[in-house]
Amino acid sequence: MITSIAWKNVWRNKTRSLTVIAAVTVGVFAGVFAMAAINSSIVQRIDAAVNEELAHIQVNHKEFRSSSDIQNVIQDPSTVISVLEKTPGVTDITGRVIVAGIASTSAGSAGVEITGIDIQKELEMFTLSQRLITGTGSYFGADTKLNSAFIGEKLAKELYIIRYILTPEAFQSLESKGVATSVIEKLKPLEGERFTTEKKLTAAYTGLLSPREIKMYGMNIKEAAWSYREGSRIILTFLDVNGHQTGGAFRISGIFRTNNDLFESMSLFVPEDELRRLTGLEEGHYHRVIARLEDDDLTNSVTPVVREALPGLEVMSWKEIQTDLAMITDYINQIYAIFMVIILAALAFGIVNTMLMSVLERTRELGMLSAIGMNRRRIFVMIMLESIFLSTVGGFAGMAVSAVVIAITGHTGINLSKYSEGMEAFGYSAHLFPTIGADFFIILTVLIVITGILSAIYPARKALQLNPVEALRGE
Amino acid sequence: MKVVEINDVFRTYHDTEVEVKAVNGVTLSFEKGDFAVIVGPSGSGKTTLLNLIGGLDQPTGGEIIVAGHRLSELRPSELIDFRMEHVGFVFQSYNLIPVLTAEENVGFILSLQKWPKEKRKARTQEMLSAVGLSDRHKSRPSQLSGGQQQRVAVARALAARPEFILADEPTANLDSKSAETLLDIMVKLNKDEKMTFIFSTHDIRVMKRARRVITLEDGRVVSDEKVNHR
Numbered sequence A: 001m002i003t004s005i006a007w008k009n010v011w012r013n014k015t016r017s018l019t020v021i022a023a024v025t026v027g028v029f030a031g032v033f034a035m036a037a038i039n040s041s042i043v044q045r046i047d048a049a050v051n052e053e054l055a056h057i058q059v060n061h062k063e064f065r066s067s068s069d070i071q072n073v074i075q076d077p078s079t080v081i082s083v084l085e086k087t088p089g090v091t092d093i094t095g096r097v098i099v100a101g102i103a104s105t106s107a108g109s110a111g112v113e114i115t116g117i118d119i120q121k122e123l124e125m126f127t128l129s130q131r132l133i134t135g136t137g138s139y140f141g142a143d144t145k146l147n148s149a150f151i152g153e154k155l156a157k158e159l160y161i162i163r164y165i166l167t168p169e170a171f172q173s174l175e176s177k178g179v180a181t182s183v184i185e186k187l188k189p190l191e192g193e194r195f196t197t198e199k200k201l202t203a204a205y206t207g208l209l210s211p212r213e214i215k216m217y218g219m220n221i222k223e224a225a226w227s228y229r230e231g232s233r234i235i236l237t238f239l240d241v242n243g244h245q246t247g248g249a250f251r252i253s254g255i256f257r258t259n260n261d262l263f264e265s266m267s268l269f270v271p272e273d274e275l276r277r278l279t280g281l282e283e284g285h286y287h288r289v290i291a292r293l294e295d296d297d298l299t300n301s302v303t304p305v306v307r308e309a310l311p312g313l314e315v316m317s318w319k320e321i322q323t324d325l326a327m328i329t330d331y332i333n334q335i336y337a338i339f340m341v342i343i344l345a346a347l348a349f350g351i352v353n354t355m356l357m358s359v360l361e362r363t364r365e366l367g368m369l370s371a372i373g374m375n376r377r378r379i380f381v382m383i384m385l386e387s388i389f390l391s392t393v394g395g396f397a398g399m400a401v402s403a404v405v406i407a408i409t410g411h412t413g414i415n416l417s418k419y420s421e422g423m424e425a426f427g428y429s430a431h432l433f434p435t436i437g438a439d440f441f442i443i444l445t446v447l448i449v450i451t452g453i454l455s456a457i458y459p460a461r462k463a464l465q466l467n468p469v470e471a472l473r474g475e
Numbered sequence B: 001m002k003v004v005e006i007n008d009v010f011r012t013y014h015d016t017e018v019e020v021k022a023v024n025g026v027t028l029s030f031e032k033g034d035f036a037v038i039v040g041p042s043g044s045g046k047t048t049l050l051n052l053i054g055g056l057d058q059p060t061g062g063e064i065i066v067a068g069h070r071l072s073e074l075r076p077s078e079l080i081d082f083r084m085e086h087v088g089f090v091f092q093s094y095n096l097i098p099v100l101t102a103e104e105n106v107g108f109i110l111s112l113q114k115w116p117k118e119k120r121k122a123r124t125q126e127m128l129s130a131v132g133l134s135d136r137h138k139s140r141p142s143q144l145s146g147g148q149q150q151r152v153a154v155a156r157a158l159a160a161r162p163e164f165i166l167a168d169e170p171t172a173n174l175d176s177k178s179a180e181t182l183l184d185i186m187v188k189l190n191k192d193e194k195m196t197f198i199f200s201t202h203d204i205r206v207m208k209r210a211r212r213v214i215t216l217e218d219g220r221v222v223s224d225e226k227v228n229h230r
């Protein structure tokens, strides 16, 4: 009965109630959507860390990570593999041969981590192959020779494998991207010229274009001029098992682009067998064995189990390797909840105000209710329910709108790359796919109800201070 | 049987500089089945006295006993429950909950008293037909005339079978026809249900129908007369 009266009371002054409900709806939507957008980059980073670089669990020789000596191989890899195979939740396992070395071309050189991989297995376990830049070849295609390497774009730039040339095709692509003809005309003098770095290209066109044009079209120009000669070769130099310097020439099979600059500039993948042949490392010996789990949520529970079973080795989850990311994932809901608390606190003022007006204009009625025997607890509950209805109707509407908008934009994505050049340097993608965990909505529901309850306290106390005799007499 | 006993009751207000003795030494009692009206000039203390009897206010002196309860001994929260259980109120206006239908208003106290749904429904219908509003059970107060609203208030006051009904100027806002209808209903309920009614009024029409007329002046009872109707 009291619940139904409270509900009906909410709709006595429709305009006023709808105003406050709309405010809550908009506030909750704005908050949730903003969080989902921020969450997008975090989820993408985690996704990239797990699916492109690390997998869930890594097993290393105890010393390998501190000194990447080729001798620090896992002594008994078959035990490691059988332990992992028997661990519930583990879905895929592969071993890696890893050596530190130097990559060089005639134009430049860079320190790299050369990873020898079982190509078939890695294709099943990782999505790095999807990061291939179109037109740069393939991820170890069918006709791949043993001495092929899959390298990051950053590394390719350091080695001057990538150049910038404004070819006739480049001008065509600029035209098709809608770059103004006047700008294209101004760039004509640069046609055919080779620039070994992005910087040099930028310096060249800066003299020809206005700052506004540079800001608008700089990215397009770089993209169009970007050029790579397929089948370029690099020389890899490293030590073999006996400590002698060795190496070989590798043909680049493809170039990948990720959001993680460090990974992109350091990592270089080659077929495991070729690396074994060059280093003399025995078949079956690995520096690292990595495993994927059914679900990322299992990481925290499965890792200790594996560690327990492999006492002599270093067992680490991706969260222990990427501690900053792990911290974010473990506390992300709390962090979002704090932001929502701030938003809801602001909305609470609106609810308090509305409830206060509603109580004060019902003085006589509340006096009458108390006179005929509605006790203080019931009056308190009635006012509180009215306030909770205001907050939850608005809150649920806000959550529903958010869910729909997140579902749509999470599918289509939001492209911010025009506005945010610096983001990718930190491993964040400028292409957002808003997403938020279902459990966040549960936390939010609780927060919204609490907002309703807290907003009711002051107005409800005002209602209880009414003396029925005076309330009924009042003019 | 005595329903209400008032022994040398005072109610003094100190709100202003002057002390107002709104009820100044009243001793009265009401019997079950009374149909009593309290009259007197404006400011003579009628409302104050009714509030004291109904447990809406506490006397500054003397004692009021209702259905065996000494009201001065009840804590504020107990007074609210006392009102819900023992007293039916009909006010001059603002009697009803605007968002509820006539039927729901009549059943309101029954639901506060946690009557089972079936019984509540039956009693509500009985009361609505007693006040002649069976056909308006789905109407909201705003859809009813002033007289009809007062009849719903009477039905609500009576539904939970209180010890007595207090009505402070129930006809003050009504035209004569509505007032007569309301009075007819109350007289009939007084007879049929043996319900005790205690009114205050300025209304001659109400006085004419009363079987007992108590006159107040400056907070004192100046006369208390039984009236016999033919």
Ligand SMILES: Nc1ncnc2c1ncn2[C@@H]1O[C@H](COP(=O)(O)OP(=O)(O)OP(=O)(O)O)[C@@H](O)[C@H]1O
Pocket: B013, B014, B015, B016, B020, B021, B022, B040, B041, B042, B043, B044, B045, B046, B047, B048, B049
């Ligand atoms: N809360 C209060 N504070 C101060 N004085 C009060 C208060 N309530 C009533 N009084 C005074 O007590 C006296 C009795 O008032 P009461 O309302 O009981 O009169 P009444 O007989 O009901 O008058 P009316 O016929 O106009 O309704 C009046 O002088 C009034 O001014």
Ligand SMILES: [Mg+2]
Pocket: B046, B047, B048, B168
């Ligand atoms: Mg009065």
